[in-house]
Amino acid sequence: MWVYLERDGDKRLKDVGLELLGKARELAQKLGNSEVGGVIVAGSEEMAREAIYHGADKVVIIDNPDLKTYTPMEYAEAIAQVVQKYKPEIFLIGATKRGRELAAYIANTLTTGITADCTALEVDPKTRDLLQIRPTFGGTQLATIRTPQRRPQMASVRPGVFPKPQRDTSRTGEIIVERVEIPTRRTRLVSIEKRIERDIADLPPVESADVVVAGGRGLGSAEGFKLLIDLAKLLNGTVGASLMAVRAGWAPHTRQIGQTGKTIRPRLYIAVGISGAIQHLMGITEAKTIVAINPDPHAPIMENADYAVVGDYKQILPALIEELRRLKNQR
Template identity: 45%
Template sequence: MSKLDVIFERCIGCRKCRDVCPFGAVELHPWTEGEVSAEVARKSKEKVVILETCTFCNACMEICPTDAIILEAQLQGGTPDRDSYKGVWVFAEQRRGAISSVSYELIGEGQKLAAKLGESLSAVLFGHKMDEQANELLHWGVDNVYYVDDRRLEHFSDERYAEAMTHLVRKFKPNVLLTGATAIGRTFIPRAAVKLRSGLTADCTGLDIEDKTRLLLQTRPTFGGNLMAIIRTERYRPQMSTVRHKVMKPALRRPQPAAGAQVIKMEIPDSAKRAKVRLVQTVDEVADTVNITEADIIVSGGRGLGDPKHFDIIERLAKALGGAVGASRAAVDAGWIPYSHQVGQTGKTVCPKVYIACGISGAIQHLAGMQSSDIIVAINKDPNAPIFKVATYGIVGDLHQIVPALTERFENGR
């Protein structure tokens, strides 16, 4: 049978667990001689004891400021009652009151997963005075929006976000939780995963539901982007993933929310009211290059250019098309072009309307960063290059002849 366990080395003797328990199942007993080290005994004068009358309401776990109380079964045999976890959740990331575009991509993918599981799809929103944005999310195909409204969540705080998410998960028990692999998602969701004693797969490029097991199949590049791994979280819930921006197709906005769709407003938990870090100022990055993640047209060059000076023909074609310049990892590693232009798993993930790959063979890590583009044009002298397998149109030949010829036609409006 599952039971709560106490990590005495973490306990600070605050007695909050005893005071919050609605069933009187937490008691404080004196230490027996030699039971713990002198340091532990000094920090916590009494021993926390969980009685058999515990109903696993999690109140003591949530209020403990040091995460000293845990479910023993979560360390040994996985999350108890895994079958009780239902629903697909998407974290709706916001910055300065605006929902990030990656959130709509996750909703689009979440709709597919929820349909395969036959479960509901919900969005989770943290912020302040964002009722309008919370209601707007209902138009994108979610069944519920769990909205935690508090001034302390107006700006990102990894501590508060992690505590708030942990509280919601323990209360509502979602089966799947998706977050963008952004600076925000990568910072707070690992904290939540540790608190929930669950698994987390980072930087996923593909998600699916396995028919037989109904487990989430989480695909991500591994071994430096040379192999694709499929990861399952078999024993722990929720199944948690971060997903890279521009990998998934966004959901479509609906004129009306689904019948019964609602915003569920939640209070910030006590554990999220405290934070060791105070936000002083937010400074926006001033980029001196085009943001390739937002470009509609990208022309990328690889080692097939033969020389860094030949990037000028890539830049000329990109300019003629009104697009941005991208590059393969090989070209960046060779020092031919700055890292800010790198496309791929170890660079930027892009999803333009048109992606033109010039002299790029198509390593797995590069394909992972651009294969969701609407139209892919590959130019390579090797007819067996992997890039042709994902290309909409392929041109086999010398790029030094083909690219200038294309540029001339576009510049002349032909």
């Protein structure tokens, strides 16, 4: 049971790898305590120790100075070589943008199958098959996929699907440094730069926030988002938007929620001036609690909410903000 541990720059690992170590640990127990391993490309011992604290028994650091910078084909080749050598039954990859880029190439090199974007993983102790469960058709269906004939069985999982395990500094494990040779480079990084995106507020991205307050066409103007931002800040959350609000230019597309935007799983979702079209609902089906604020009691979002607040947001939001401020001052 092995996991690809993607680096987050030169200093640390991305959370998704640690999340997968937690899941791998759980599945390994069900298979009679099989080993949990991790692979880091051009990482440090400190990163490997972090992986061990989060559930790994063994961590391989691929040591090749040529792999300091990421390029897809070369990384995929190197990872595939290590997987080939250690022969795990199961190999999991975090479906970040880079992870999605690497995953299928690695699987192909290992002549095995791979299931994309699983939201649940189980094992069948009898066949030792990994049950790879993924939503399809815009979240309306759940498919269970197996890879009965080939090993390793591979799956990718989006960040945030599984909880990050507790960090336990008493855990010990083995750190192995592998010198992996790669074929002559055919992809070279020329430059890398952070994009300065004009955002409406200095708030976290929608996919990582516990509380998301989203606005739609019903806000009527960009001005309306100011109230949403105030509310989001009070709730330690962030703001999101419907496609129509993005089209109107009131929010950047990175904040769009739904079928062609982000799928989110916050503890609290507040939809303001959003009608609740199916394409929008697809992005929030896994929100724990949904609040809708809309003057139209028959808007689909109201049928799909835990709390359907009938009214004009221009009246409801200031009252709600005042109430929350009062609560905060009490505590």
